[in-house]
Amino acid sequence: MTARPLFILRPQPGNAATLKAARQRGLDAHSFPLFEIAPVAWQAPQGRFDAILAGSANIFRHGGPQLAAFASVPVMAVGATTADAARPAGFAISHIGEGGLQPMVEALPPGHYLRLAGEDRVTLTPPQDVRITTEVVYAARPQPLSPPLRALLDKGGVVLLHSGEAARHFANECERLGIVRNCIDLACLAPRIASLAGQGWGTIASASTRTDADLLALAARMCQIV
Numbered sequence: 508m509t510a511r512p513l514f515i516l517r518p519q520p521g522n523a524a525t526l527k528a529a530r531q532r533g534l535d536a537h538s539f540p541l542f543e544i545a546p547v548a549w550q551a552p553q554g555r556f557d558a559i560l561a562g563s564a565n566i567f568r569h570g571g572p573q574l575a576a577f578a579s580v581p582v583m584a585v586g587a588t589t590a591d592a593a594r595p596a597g598f599a600i601s602h603i604g605e606g607g608l609q610p611m612v613e614a615l616p617p618g619h620y621l622r623l624a625g626e627d628r629v630t631l632t633p634p635q636d637v638r639i640t641t642e643v644v645y646a647a648r649p650q651p652l653s654p655p656l657r658a659l660l661d662k663g664g665v666v667l668l669h670s671g672e673a674a675r676h677f678a679n680e681c682e683r684l685g686i687v688r689n690c691i692d693l694a695c696l697a698p699r700i701a702s703l704a705g706q707g708w709g710t711i712a713s714a715s716t717r718t719d720a721d722l723l724a725l726a727a728r729m730c731q732i733v
Contacts, residue, residue, distance in 0.1 A: 510534065511692075511730045512664040514656065516541040516673055518647060521564075521588075525667065525719055532727055539656040541673060541680075542647040544569060547626065549642050551576040557618035558583045558601060560639065562608045564592035566623045569645040577621065583611060586718070606717050607697070612637065627672040629699075647672055652680045663690035663709070665729045667722060670696070674704040694726040 513536045515525050522540045529536035546569040559577060561567070562585045567574065574596060581601035584590040585608055590600045604611040608622075609631055617636035626646040633639050647670075652660075660666075660681075668674045674695065681688060688707040695701040698713045712729065714721040 512537060512659060512662075513726055513730055514539055514659070514664055514666045516667060516677060517669040518542040518544045518565075521669070525723070528719065529723055529726070532723060534723075534727060534730055537656075537659065539653060541650055541652070541676060543650060545646055545648055546571055547643050547646050549573060549644050552621065552640050552642060554619065554640070556580050556621040556640070557616075558620050559598070560608060560612070560620050560622040561585065561589050561593060562628070563625060563645075564589045565625060565645045567592040567596040567598070570596075570623060571644070573644075574623075580621065583620075585611065612639070627670070629671075649676045652677075652684060652686075657684055657686065660686050660691060665692045665694055665726055667726055668693055668695045668700050668704065669722075671700050671703040674700045678703075678705045692729050694722060694729055696722050 513529055513534045515522055515536060515538050517525060518540050522538050526536050526538045544565050551573045559580050559582045561582050578597045582593045582598045583602040584593055584600055585604050587603060590603050593600060612631050612633050615637045619638045622639050622641040623644050624641055626643050689709050691708055692710040693704050693708050695713045697717050701711045701713050704711060712725055714725050
């Protein structure tokens, strides 16, 4: 049995963490960040908020000094990584959820919530008595596929996709560069990401839950060929 290579495209510092975990599994993993995370200028909104809705650790890494205005507001975080980034920034965690922000929003009690987010974000549908104010605090700046990655992709392998933006950008880059898709398999963090990748890939599969551990477990199965 020969293992196929695994390509990790997510931005740093998540890329390094996923690369380490993949290699601990014995995978032939390669790091090629396809985005750079950058802060976006924003102003802290006025008003009282019952909680901060946080779907990414990048909020607390790149939110800047404006975050201090909400230090007393509890954070409802998607995933342990987001919660772990919020605590050193001085925030208390009131809830850690999985599966994205929408399931968390559906269970919110009535109130006014502050959503801090990236430029590329999922549209939320809150209950009728829940009001959400959204502020964009960071952006993922797409980068072109590097020549070394392009050369490796021509031989096939498995690509990890952690976001819908990554799926769209990777597909567009493959189209621009004339990379054949049918020898590339996609391991996606969620079904929405898989749907945004388009058609023509060898295999497209989604992790059973929105966790890096389950995504890597999926990738490990996809990397094994006879």
